[in-house]
Amino acid sequence: QQQVKQSPQSLIVQKGGISIINCAYENTAFDYFPWYQQFPGKGPALLIAIRPDVSEKKEGRFTISFNKSAKQFSLHIMDSQPGDSATYFCAASGIISGAGSYQLTFGKGTKLSVIP
Amino acid sequence: NAGVTQTPKFRILKIGQSMTLQCAQDMNHNYMYWYRQDPGMGLKLIYYSVGAGITDKGEVPNGYNVSRSTTEDFPLRLELAAPSQTSVYFCASASRDRRFLTQYFGPGTRLLVL
Numbered sequence: 001q002q003q004v005k006q007s008p009q010s011l012i013v014q015k016g017g018i019s020i021i022n023c024a025y026e027n028t029a030f031d032y033f034p035w036y037q038q039f040p041g042k043g044p045a046l047l048i049a050i051r052p053d054v055s056e057k058k059e060g061r062f063t064i065s066f067n068k069s070a071k072q073f074s075l076h077i078m079d080s081q082p083g084d085s086a087t088y089f090c091a092a093s094g095i096i097s098g099a100g101s102y103q104l105t106f107g108k109g110t111k112l113s114v115i116p
Numbered sequence: 117n118a119g120v121t122q123t124p125k126f127r128i129l130k131i132g133q134s135m136t137l138q139c140a141q142d143m144n145h146n147y148m149y150w151y152r153q154d155p156g157m158g159l160k161l162i163y164y165s166v167g168a169g170i171t172d173k174g175e176v177p178n179g180y181n182v183s184r185s186t187t188e189d190f191p192l193r194l195e196l197a198a199p200s201q202t203s204v205y206f207c208a209s210a211s212r213d214r215r216f217l218t219q220y221f222g223p224g225t226r227l228l229v230l
Contacts, residue, residue: 044221104219108157
């Protein structure tokens with residue numbers, strides 16, 4: 001019940017295209033949904049995040065769409081650029097059963113390659 | 117602010133050796149975490165801490181130990197290293213702003229056990 005399922009595992013997009021990464025969760029106690037971006041040899045860095053009371057959040061070329069009833073959320077990267085090539089992780093935050101503390105549950109990641 | 121720092125950046129261990137991965141943060145965060153990242157497997161939580169003196173196991177704690185004597189430091193100890201512990205280790209710290217958890221990651225330690 002703590003899983004966050006992410007797809008696709010890898011994605012190749014042409015420069016200028018739209019990259020779409022999808023995530024689904026099961027635990028309705030999750031109350032915060034961040035996306036992390038990781039470049040090779042670096043640690044993940046927070047990219048954008050959304051709360052469940054909002055259906056969409058946009059920051060520049062990056063948009064999160066959130067469907068609470070379907071328990072799904074997605075990251076859209078508009079006008080994708082070669083510099084966007086990285087691994088993207090979705091995550092969900094909430095109090096983990098039995099732990100009594102807030103934790104992030106991560107998806108397995110999507111490796112995005114944007115080709116010129 | 118330096119954020120989250122980790123040392124060493126890279127280490128080769130022989131089977132059975134022990135080592136400590138260091139992690140420090142200067143953001144006065146209460147929450148700290150250790151993850152391991154294996155190719156295609158995402159981030160798996162090893163241990164976490166909600167404050168000085170308080171630690172708990174995550175998803176994959178076997179073969180590791182932690183301590184949290186100060187708010188700033190959260191070292192990860194590997195006892196009797198095994199090839200299965202070859203991985204990239206990330207430390208993270210977090211603040212909770214109005215219920216929402218924001219984690220900040222260090223640059224990682226790459227560990228190779230031979």
